[in-house]
Amino acid sequence: MSNTFGKYQVLDLTEGVAGPYATRLLAGYGFDVIKVEPPGGDWSRNAGPFPIGEPDPELSGLFLYLNVGKRSVTIDAATDGGRELIGKLAETADVILESRGPGGLAGLGLSYDSLAGKRPGVVVTSISPFGQCGPNSHYQGSEIVYQAMSGFLYRNGRADSPPLKQWGYLAQLVAGVNAATATLAALLGARLNGVGHHNDLSIQEAMLQFLHGTMMRWVLAGQVAPRGMNMVLSIQPLLPTADGEIQVTGGKVWAAMADSLDDPRLKDPKFATQDGRLEHKAELNAILIENLSRLGREEAFKMLSDRGVPVGYVRSAKDFYESPHERDRGYFKSYPNAKLGTIEIPGSPFIMSEIEWTSTRPPGLGEHTREVLSSVLSLSDGEIDSLAADGVIR
Amino acid sequence: MTAEYFPLAGIRVLALENNWAGPWCSKIFGDLGAEVIRIEAIQRYDPARGPIDREGGRQYAKPGDPSPPTERADTFLKANRNKLDLTLNLKDPAGKAVFVRLAAVSDVMVDNYSAHTMDQLGLGYPVLREVNPGIVMLSMPMNGAIGRDSNVRGYGGTGEVLSGMTSMTGYEGEGSIMSNFAIGDPVAGVHAAAAILLALLQRADTGTGQSIDLSQVDTMAGFAADGLMQYILRGENPVRRGNSDPRFAPHGVYRCAGEDSWVAIAVETDEQWRSLTKVLDDPGLASDGDLATAPGRLARRNLIDKALERWTGERTPQEAAEILQSAGIPAGPAFKNFELFEDPHIVAREFFEEVTHPIAGTYRYPGAAWKMSGTSLRTRLPAPLLGEHNDYVLRELLGFTDAEMNDLTEAKVIGREPIVDAWPR
Numbered sequence: 001m002s003n004t005f006g007k008y009q010v011l012d013l014t015e016g017v018a019g020p021y022a023t024r025l026l027a028g029y030g031f032d033v034i035k036v037e038p039p040g041g042d043w044s045r046n047a048g049p050f051p052i053g054e055p056d057p058e059l060s061g062l063f064l065y066l067n068v069g070k071r072s073v074t075i076d077a078a079t080d081g082g083r084e085l086i087g088k089l090a091e092t093a094d095v096i097l098e099s100r101g102p103g104g105l106a107g108l109g110l111s112y113d114s115l116a117g118k119r120p121g122v123v124v125t126s127i128s129p130f131g132q133c134g135p136n137s138h139y140q141g142s143e144i145v146y147q148a149m150s151g152f153l154y155r156n157g158r159a160d161s162p163p164l165k166q167w168g169y170l171a172q173l174v175a176g177v178n179a180a181t182a183t184l185a186a187l188l189g190a191r192l193n194g195v196g197h198h199n200d201l202s203i204q205e206a207m208l209q210f211l212h213g214t215m216m217r218w219v220l221a222g223q224v225a226p227r228g229m230n231m232v233l234s235i236q237p238l239l240p241t242a243d244g245e246i247q248v249t250g251g252k253v254w255a256a257m258a259d260s261l262d263d264p265r266l267k268d269p270k271f272a273t274q275d276g277r278l279e280h281k282a283e284l285n286a287i288l289i290e291n292l293s294r295l296g297r298e299e300a301f302k303m304l305s306d307r308g309v310p311v312g313y314v315r316s317a318k319d320f321y322e323s324p325h326e327r328d329r330g331y332f333k334s335y336p337n338a339k340l341g342t343i344e345i346p347g348s349p350f351i352m353s354e355i356e357w358t359s360t361r362p363p364g365l366g367e368h369t370r371e372v373l374s375s376v377l378s379l380s381d382g383e384i385d386s387l388a389a390d391g392v393i394r
Numbered sequence: 395m396t397a398e399y400f401p402l403a404g405i406r407v408l409a410l411e412n413n414w415a416g417p418w419c420s421k422i423f424g425d426l427g428a429e430v431i432r433i434e435a436i437q438r439y440d441p442a443r444g445p446i447d448r449e450g451g452r453q454y455a456k457p458g459d460p461s462p463p464t465e466r467a468d469t470f471l472k473a474n475r476n477k478l479d480l481t482l483n484l485k486d487p488a489g490k491a492v493f494v495r496l497a498a499v500s501d502v503m504v505d506n507y508s509a510h511t512m513d514q515l516g517l518g519y520p521v522l523r524e525v526n527p528g529i530v531m532l533s534m535p536m537n538g539a540i541g542r543d544s545n546v547r548g549y550g551g552t553g554e555v556l557s558g559m560t561s562m563t564g565y566e567g568e569g570s571i572m573s574n575f576a577i578g579d580p581v582a583g584v585h586a587a588a589a590i591l592l593a594l595l596q597r598a599d600t601g602t603g604q605s606i607d608l609s610q611v612d613t614m615a616g617f618a619a620d621g622l623m624q625y626i627l628r629g630e631n632p633v634r635r636g637n638s639d640p641r642f643a644p645h646g647v648y649r650c651a652g653e654d655s656w657v658a659i660a661v662e663t664d665e666q667w668r669s670l671t672k673v674l675d676d677p678g679l680a681s682d683g684d685l686a687t688a689p690g691r692l693a694r695r696n697l698i699d700k701a702l703e704r705w706t707g708e709r710t711p712q713e714a715a716e717i718l719q720s721a722g723i724p725a726g727p728a729f730k731n732f733e734l735f736e737d738p739h740i741v742a743r744e745f746f747e748e749v750t751h752p753i754a755g756t757y758r759y760p761g762a763a764w765k766m767s768g769t770s771l772r773t774r775l776p777a778p779l780l781g782e783h784n785d786y787v788l789r790e791l792l793g794f795t796d797a798e799m800n801d802l803t804e805a806k807v808i809g810r811e812p813i814v815d816a817w818p819r
Contacts, residue, residue, distance in 0.1 A: 133742075216759070
């Protein structure tokens with residue numbers, strides 16, 4: 001199984017989560033991704049999680065996950081020489097991604113128009129907290145701020161408690177997958193028609209796509225969408241079992257659920273319609289919970305799932321890691337690691353019949369500086385040594 | 395001024411899709427100029443259209459209007475702009491035959507049915523590949539099609555709970571909480587679009603298509619992967635930490651003046667902390683050497699949070715955020731839905747657009763998730779009526795005659811009105 005993407009040179013000037021998630025999808029499927037890191041390294045190298053012991057920037061879980069398959073070049077963009085190198089790399093790139101903030105390209109002495117003038121069909125994707133333009137485009141971003149300013153945070157959590165941030169980097173990751181999609185669409189268009197695009201990815205705008213229903217509730221009904229689980233469901237979404245929670249969606253699957261739990265009380269006609277289940281919600285949930293308390297969550301999940309009931313259960317990271325189904329899918333891949341021997345890192349969420357996920361491990365900081373400068377820019381050893389001596393590269 | 399340029403013009407997508415995840419994938423193609431043909435059936439239409447004879451669920455355009463509710467349901471309207479609609483009963487051999495003929499002239503087939511459905515209908519990749527070696531086919535069942543638990547079905551939060559994401563989210567010291575959004579759906583849909591585009595790029599070189607098996611659970615697991623890495627590297631499950639952060643303080647959500655009003659604040663650098671102490675005008679905090687670095691602030695975050703909330707409590711979220719952002723500190727109001735429409739930044743970016751639908755009427759709608767030079771990603775077509783493009787697809791694309799159209803209509807292979815309710819009482 002092979003891909004034809006190795007010929008696409010991707011200059012990755014992004015840092016952190018959003019841009020690197022986009023380029024992860026490209027590098028993962030064989031694009032030649034040249035990741036330019038600042039001398040201190042991508043900030044995700046300091047984010048962890050780390051193995052037990054002293055934090056090591058080569059062993060940050062966030063960095064390792066996001067940066068499989070890429071080559072790392074350390075360039076100091078604060079120096080004239082560094083910007084000159086980046087400019088030269090940009091001239092040979094088919095795709096350029098950057099997350100330096102509004103006007104970031106200009107700060108490097110680059111512009112989409114001049115790049116496209118030299119290389120029609122070049123694709124440039126700029127990722128920023130709030131977009132390349134707009135009155136608040138200069139605002140400082142942070143994950144919790146994106147969740148807040150998209151309307152997501154206000155609605156998340158319980159009605160009787162403060163708003164609750166969703167775990168992790170949801171906004172930045174959603175921006176990343178949208179950036180990958182915009183980049184690939186533009187590249188396909190360029191491949192078919194010779195014309196590229198400059199993509200403007202605002203992390204706030206990408207996060208807004210979760211909020212369409214919430215926004216339309218204002219437009220159509222003049223209602224403020226509140227915090228707390230939507231309780232037009234007759235069955236509460238998370239139901240406790242003996243050792244954890246299952247998740248069900250009520251409605252049409254009610255009959256199958258009533259059948260599999262084999263409790264005659266559930267066959268009561270008052271529960272037979274959705275209206276009836278809503279009216280007697282508390283009583284219904286109590287009966288369900290009583291039945292489920294006799295089962296483990298995996299047992300309950302399997303019993304309902306085998307009968308075609310849409311059901312899930314709350315899995316921990318450990319549960320997911322140990323899932324035989326995920327092993328069947330080959331979701332976790334093993335990579336060599338200088339310090340740990342091997343390390344497992346999640347691969348791709350989809351399996352393609354003709355293209356395999358990369359087996360190239362995440363890079364050490366600046367590991368490929370020399371290799372890239374000599375092979376892509378044809379610099380000599382002497383020229384490279386001189387750049388290093390000047391602190392332009394590390 | 396140059397004409398608008400659509401990168402995916404000339405690509406045809408067949409979308410067998412329901413609810414949110416599938417439609418969110420194909421909408422991207424429609425927005426970028428592809429011809430997207432949704433396929434539903436009068437016996438089995440998209441449940442997002444709601445019940446046939448009443449407004450069921452929360453949101454309808456023109457509530458109470460006598461026009462069909464299945465053409466006014468917001469869950470359908472928002473996810474299906476820039477697409478055409480064909481009805482086709484895929485359980486009927488005549489319907490299957492039409493589908494195969496369509497596949498022969500299409501580039502992409504995407505479905506979000508449960509696992510193995512297309513194979514069970516006799517319309518899986520091995521069949522379609524025979525009539526069209528270049529076709530790219532993607533399915534996105536909840537748990538993927540490959541793997542021993544592929545029969546798992548789900549809606550809404552199922553992907554979120556199975557991915558590990560739910561177990562990591564909750565108030566500090568409390569249990570798991572599901573998000574109040576079906577976050578799995580758009581996450582899966584956008585990943586599906588990326589995967590299809592990869593396959594189309596490969597096809598540009600090789601001439602052949604491929605099949606893609608996307609697991610909705612795995613797309614959400616990838617969004618909880620920092621938590622998975624914690625288990626892999628440390629053998630620990632992530633601890634729920636509410637709005638706090640293990641590396642930064644202050645970091646959280648702070649109550650403001652006004653009803654249920656909050657501002658999010660994240661101080662990520664020591665320089666931002668120094669700015670904050672000036673904003674708070676608190677010499678005590680400013681001169682406290684222990685607080686100058688993050689570990690010191692983390693150790694005393696409750697003290698800092700109280701001081702901060704005394705300050706935010708006297709201001710609205712917008713006032714607090716503006717002052718903090720002027721001082722270079724990441725901060726933002728926890729917007730309520732109507733505030734998104736009033737935010738000068740979102741409005742200035744022309745995020746909203748007015749869309750007119752022939753039955754649902756004219757409303758302001760949220761727009762696309764990103765901006766592209768040369769193309770506006772605007773709504774060119776409102777969400778389609780059921781079977782609205784039967785004539786275009788069957789007569790114009792496939793050359794069906796009047797007699798053939800009549801036969802299909804009488805056999806109920808095609809139609810314009812739903813005959814089986816997706817939401818029986």
